[in-house]
Amino acid sequence: MKIVFFGSDDLAKENLEALIASGQRVVACVTQPDRPKGRTLQLSSPLPKEFALKNNIEVFQPLDLKDKVFLERLRSFEADLFVVIAYGRILTDELLAIPKIFSINLHTSLLPQYRGAAPIQWAILNGEVQTGVSIIKMNAQLDEGDVIAQKIMTIDREENAVSLKEKMKNQSPPFLLDTIQNIERGEFCFMKQDHDKATFAPKLTKEMGRIDWTKEAHVIHNCIRGLVPWPNAYTYVESKMLKILQASVVEMEQLGGVPGEILAILKDGFIVRAGRGALLIKKVHLESSRLMDAKSFISGYKMKVGFRFR
RNA sequence: CGCGGGGUAGAGCAGCCCGGCAGCUCGUCAGGCUCAUAACCUGAAGGUCGACCGUUCAAAUCGGUCCCCCGCAA
Secondary structure: OEEEEEEOOHHHHHHHHHHHHOOOEEEEEEOOOOEEEOOOOEEEOOHHHHHHHHOOOEEEOOOOOOOHHHHHHHHHOOOOEEEEEOOOOOOOHHHHOOOOOEEEEEEOOOOOOOEOOOHHHHHHHOOOOEEEEEEEEOOOOOOOOOEEEEEEEEOOOOOOHHHHHHHHHHHHHHHHHHHHHHHHOOOOOOEOOOHHHOOEOOOOOHHHHEOOOOOEHHHHHHHHHHOOOOOOEEEEEOOEEEEEEEEEEEOOOOOOOOOOEEEEEEOOEEEEEOOEOEEEEEEEEEOOOOEEEHHHHHHHHOOOOOOEOO
16 A cells, blocks of 8 residues: 555654565655754754655655645655654644545554553553553544554553553554555444543653652552653752652551651662652662662662651 | 763762872672671772873872763753
8 A cells, every 4th residue: 555654753663664564655754853852952853754764765844734835745645544653743634634545543552541642651650551552543633533453452560661662662563564454455444432431641741750759659650660761750869850760669568767768778779668658769860970770879879778858 | 152960990979179198888709707698797809080181299189172971951
């Protein structure tokens, strides 16, 4: 099939790669404009762009999706299908109407749950034990289109947003290819989403990462797991921000101390009291320093039992 | 010219302001104590103080140039 691909991140790039490898005719790739990135503010390209160019696929990075010239160029490909994965913008009806069959979107949740920008992270933040990927027929409303296929995936107890996304990068391409083949053969149906059951996964914010040590240990743990690699769960050591990148919930019967206090220092980390339960902190990243294991942090900064994080 | 922190033993840091013996916690190795141990005691190994240039009797420390890492902001 003739496909126009829309996507901007690493998950998109994996799927684009799989589409091309499978022999589908990807005729164009639409992605976000290059943006300044990093400390040096150097312009950087979305991952799918690089990949598309290497494969001699025409790349579009429109600022305005209603731009007449852009729309005309897209029409001129006479594509069968638009495939949209983490493109980062809502497509208009006019755009969605261009392909001969329709436009599909691969979304990283079991819709109607977790519509929006950060479904992977929110599933973990809420302590879900399963999530998945959905392929829907797109309409102009955000993640509301009819479901064509879904794949369920489990979330392990120690899974974090990075490892879960990695799983999806591995498992979504075959799922996407199968689904496209089914569409090609006409072997598919639409399942309406139950809009009453819809939940939302809005963009993450920096503030969400601030650890409230009076919360239950597993809630803080979900925050640590769900907010990597950005914005991360963090607390403060005096005036310096300390990101906590990896931890596990510790079952302890009797807890002394107050929330945020270091209760013990062990070989593989240190234990901090939460509102209920405690956490074994394993990996941290102190402001201005680099990522380090918790034991190194304790060694270098002379942390002692009884120290209290704020 | 966006703001800021940093590079010192295998890891993490102090020392720099005010130049004068290379330090701390952890790890490693050897030995001791112990019913035992991740605890405790004794000892040891391990360094181009990011690189180069300059100042000085003397530079981790002062001045200059460059390289690399990180946080914020975007």
